[in-house]
Amino acid sequence: MSKSKRDYALTPCDYGFKVEVWDRYGKYVCVYEKTVGDASKFIVDYWDKADERKEADDAMHKAIQQMIKLDKEAGIVSGNRDGLD
Numbered sequence: 001m002s003k004s005k006r007d008y009a010l011t012p013c014d015y016g017f018k019v020e021v022w023d024r025y026g027k028y029v030c031v032y033e034k035t036v037g038d039a040s041k042f043i044v045d046y047w048d049k050a051d052e053r054k055e056a057d058d059a060m061h062k063a064i065q066q067m068i069k070l071d072k073e074a075g076i077v078s079g080n081r082d083g084l085d
């Protein structure tokens with residue numbers, strides 16, 4: 001499911017509520033909370049931290065790309081599709 005805006009779904013369950021949340025970047029999380037109040041707080045907190053998660057994800061992606069580049073320059077990577085060189 002592709003999301004371009006934030007959304008959520010609350011589903012009653014034996015524990016309390018299944019909480020599914022999407023932020024404005026399409027990042028998804030599923031947690032379980034005992035009360036509607038706890039679920040609501042989780043949703044708002046998740047949405048409020050969307051930019052922080054995006055920045056962290058972007059930094060991780062950039063670091064991984066840089067490591068791949070360095071491995072290629074050092075001749076460590078043989079080009080196997082599975083990356084098990």
